[in-house]
Amino acid sequence: MNEPSAPCRLRVVYAHGPQLQYISHLDLIRVFERAVRRARLPLAYTQGFNARPRISMASPLPVGMAGERELADFYLTERVPAGEFLSRLAPQLPPGLTLLAVEEVPRQGPSLASLVRAARYRAVLPAHYSLAEVQQRIDELLQQAVLPRTRRAKKGRPTDYDLRPLIQALTAEPGADGPVVRMTLAALPGATGRPEEVLDALGYPPARASIVREEIILAPHAEAPAGEAGLPEDVGEVPEESGDFAGEDAP
């Protein structure tokens, strides 16, 4: 809900470093919340018994992954200039979280999560893998019309889906630590490509690769479907990556 108590909405671009790659999405929201409180910035809270901080993330970062340009919206109860927000919050963040940019966005606009269209990833494979072979496997994979896969959920039924249409780009290049696979994967509600799944489809064990989310790609504001503007905010939504509160997962 666009509660009147939050006249200011700031979009924050930040890097989520490897030091923090083992904390869950919900933990990350708490880290931000406490940092904002230490900075004495006027964070808005949801109403109701269980007041939650109004911080919405573009897309939960899977546990074990670093993110170079992550996105979150912070709602404040008073207007704070973007530059001031950045300079006050930055010193309160633990090592591993770095603010890159802050800008004010219209508070009535669509939720950040609803703007996400895709994400770019980079996976570094172990050095003994040959680049030529990686390239060959990529070419073969891209020639497939369909890539039927089964998603193993932590709980609930595994679901069958087609990975192929979710892959928007897939390339390989040499890297200092081993062959680098770059991919752009769709990230839409119910149609989110996962980099581990792509590596697995290529025949590489995902646990051996170090994967970084380079960027989250949003729809240009103008392109946002008109109907979406009034959608309720996904404030503090519980994604499936949250190992912590298993059992409280939102549908």
Place this chain on the structure above:
Amino acid sequence: MGSAERRERAEAPQVQLSAEILLPQAKPARYTGGEWNARQKDWRAAEIHLALAYPDIYDVGMSNLGFQILYEIANDIPDVLCDRVYAPWVDMEEAMRRHGLPLYGLESRRPLAEFDIIGFQLPYELNMTNVLNMLDLAGVPLLSAQRDEGHPLVIAGGSGAYHPEPMADFIDAFAIGDGEEVLVEILDVYRAWRRRPHRFRLQLLEELARLEGVYVPAFYRPRYDDKGRYLGLQPVHPDAPERVCRRVVERLPLAPVRPVVPYISIVHDRAMVEIQRGCTQGCRFCQAGIIYRPVRERSVEEICRLAQQLIDHTGYEELGLLSLSSADHSQIVEIIRRLKAQFADRPLSLSLPSLRVDSFSVELANMIQERRRSGLTFAPEAGSQRLRDVINKKVRAEDLFQAAEAAFQSGWLRIKLYFMIGLPTETVEDVRAIGELVREVLDIGRRYAGRRAQVAVSAATFVPKPHTPFQWVPLVAEDTLAEHIAVLQDVTRVKGVHLSWHAPITSLLEAALARGDRRLGQVIHRAWQLGAKFDAWEEQFRPAAWEQAFAENGLHPDDFARRPLEYADALPWDHIDAGVTKAFLWAEYQRALRGETLSDCRGVCHGCGIRGRFHLMACPLLAEEPAAEGKPA
């Protein structure tokens, strides 16, 4: 010389944690450190490397205020590097053993064996095997007698140090009582010892034994009679005092204001201010009520100042006001009013654990919880007035009903009641009386909240603890316990009442470890070899391992847990002087058997011995406050 060798090893690389090890863990952030306020000190620049160790998982250990206090005190000493380590959960332990990773300090990532001192906090009997498991994972010899100058010094403190004998084989020195000052003294002794050109471990132990409040078990020999009854400890070294008197800090120190803030949610995920240490209620089953005497209140000014710093430095959204009985603080209303005014500009919830059973406590709960009135907890502990008199729990049924009435009337919907089963002199009638109390409370709730009113009953087995008036009492017999639990289930089978009781399966072990002597060291060692660890975690508890361990050593848990004791009997913790006299405890036990109560000693001193033992100016030590001048909340 061993320690020179260790200096070189200290330059060994840090432990490398790969994704392969961490990713499959339920909460990998338990093992990676780097939290807000965690101290990052230069390993090479530090002269003394201290690893504070907690023998349970991160989630529990991080919630321990004492641990955070000592972490901050030690790190504030410039040449001391203090790191933390918690027991890895079984899946992590398995991965570490498979990959050959030693236990390490969370921040430094150095193997534990490279530290100078490992300091365990011993909160509870059922963590003992975890201490062994952690030493083993660290590659440190388990037995004190097997360690030399090249190994870390292994010390232990916390409430478990008040009955140290079961752990005497594994720990080099125990620190008894308030740890704030004695830890610094231990570090001073260690530093002086390290600077010597020639170092022998024996000298270090001798110097530690000379410190007030430090118990070095190697300097004592236990004696038994031919029937295997414990006769006492004999000091066998000139530096070993007959009795070791616990340490008391007369004025509560100002700490900690920069506690480590976890990334993951833990058991008590909040800022904590200790508003008072000690308790004057005098419940006869309660060890904390004895070993934290005298009551020391913190002043309102100081509480408010600490709270401000804590919240500013942590960003926590909840502040817990900690004490054994919060409503007893002479300035409690003023504390709450001032804190509410002070933090009126931001959402911050206050929490007040351990409320008394009375309507005043409900008023306090109402003050701090204006919106979300879901559940309140009270602990009448026993069902009948007779039995409450025996245990000196000064709660009348009317107090409970008034508290319940006040609670339901002001919008609370759920009341949780704590009881103990297996108390001394308990009969089936006493247990039935629980049912009457519970039904009456539910009826009161129905009057105000209709069907939404709920009563939760939580029952635990009474385990006799050292340094209490009930230290002489045997653990309840198994068949009596079974009978009483059946009665309890029967009398609480009412719609709107939910009963949960603690599985009595670990109570026997807990009682044996609480009341046991040094022979239990071998039992603990063997049980650990047979796979026992995390004994307090029901799904991990291995009764068969313990049974076999006792049997192989020719012992039975009943020898310790259920042996009836007399005043003249030597107790395995007699050499630990908690400040309260044995004569006072015995008199209390006799009063209990006669059903006589003893008033709260805030009104009149009952001569428990604390005041004289520590030459206190006054007891309890109340916060002297100028007349209240707080702003309205």
